[in-house]
Amino acid sequence: MALKDKGNYLCRYDNIIMKYIKFLKIVIVFCVLWSCAKENKIEKEIAAIPVEIGIERFDRIFADVTEENLADVKMRYPFLFPEKTPDSVWIQKTKDTIQLEINNEVEKAFSNFSTEKEQIQSLLQHIKYYFPEVIVPRVITVTSNVDYQRKVILSDNLLIISLDTYLGTDHHFYSGIQSYLKGRFVRDQILPDVATMYAKQLVELPRNRTFLANMIYYGKEMYLKDLFLPGFLGSQKMAYTEDQFAWAQANEEEIWRYFIDRQLLYSTEADLLPRFLYPAPFSKFYLEEIDQEAPDRVGQYIGWKIVSSYMKNNNVSLRQLLLTDAETIFNASKYKPVR
Known part of the structure; x- marks a missing residue:
């Protein structure tokens, strides 16, 4: 190919890429606007529900x-x-x-x-x-x-x-x-x-004793809190400080890898619940460099992310979610931890 032809080809390629990027930006903006409009419509319907308390x-x-x-x-x-x-x-x-x-x-x-x-x-x-x-x-x-x-x-x-x-x-x-x-x-x-x-x-109590079942139980709770408290921060919903929530977000992939590498998901070891799901000074990975920084209840955080991913990737109702077992939710969630 002659240099002139190569130059023309590269210019056409660059134009195609630029048009594609521009198209993607338009799609993203449209999706954001559509999502916001949908949320605003729901919030208007909610605000019209007659509730009076003293x-x-x-x-x-x-x-x-x-x-x-x-x-x-x-x-x-x-x-x-x-x-x-x-x-x-x-x-x-x-x-x-x-x-x-x-x-x-x-x-x-x-x-x-x-x-x-x-x-x-x-x-x-x-x-x-x-x-x-x-x-x-x-x-x-x-x-x-x-x-x-x-x-x-x-x-x-x-x-x-x-x-x-x-x-x-x-x-x-x-x-x-x-x-x-x-x-x-x-x-x-x-x-x-x-x-x-x-x-x-x-939310029904877990149907079995696995770590996964308990994580999904708390994940369902957190997903409901997401719907009930749209104006609240994730840190408030988790009862974390902002620093603790930021740590969980930044280390989501490492937390998940720890659970997978040690084959904890289907474990029924009783100590996993106080280590990763119950209130405590910190989550117990038994790794000195992590335990000093990790907030408690990181298993609840991961459960929340799995349930959210399940609802995003599956066309199911909220009531169906509450009736669905943990293993089904996990397998259909397509959950991938944030890097």
Whole structure:
């Protein structure tokens, strides 16, 4: 081929490449705009769902309990007063110095709960969009002597939130509690915690004991939280700091390779759950250079990514997802960790 012909050929080739790149850019922009338009349409439909809630500040009501009004308060909130506990115990508690300090600290932190009220209302609209049968609950705020094992209780038509477990990481009430737990005792975690409780009610427990089944169980929970809390960060949904979430994102491929190389997916070893799925100071890879940096629950993060990939690559409904077993989800997910 003559030099002139080669030059013409290369120019034509370059033009084709440039046109192809331009076409790809147009396609990408169109897809983004279409996706945004679809999301906006869904959000408009969600916003139109009639949900009205009130916030019953039982924390304040109990702070004002006296011998004269105790009977009336018990009649209004019988589920908060065990029958076998005599009235004298409740009256004594209202005068207890620790309870008085809790009352004061909660009132300082939550003198205004209007933002949370709006957020809970929006959360319930999102939940009812996907699951219309869900009942709008009575929302009640309480104090619980910092019972961080039960920060949020969802039972029947009751949603109970313990405000004294959301006073901030450095609050002196939490001085004896491990740091990895205290990081979640912040106001911004109220909504993700409420969403978690609803997700737990909607997702069936794993059908077998494999590590994969448990990862997918948590992945389903996280996928529901994605739908319920579209305006929240991934770090908030995982109850991670931003640095912890960034670490999980940056090391997704290495985490996955570790699970695969050690053939953990179908293992039923009980210690895998506390190592990679349950709250802990860190995920236990038993590799010194990693364990010092890895956040806890990285198995939940991977499960979330697998379920998201499954829903992206398969035309299935949300209810079908919840009924599908872990192995089917994994095999059809086409999951590839982000490099």
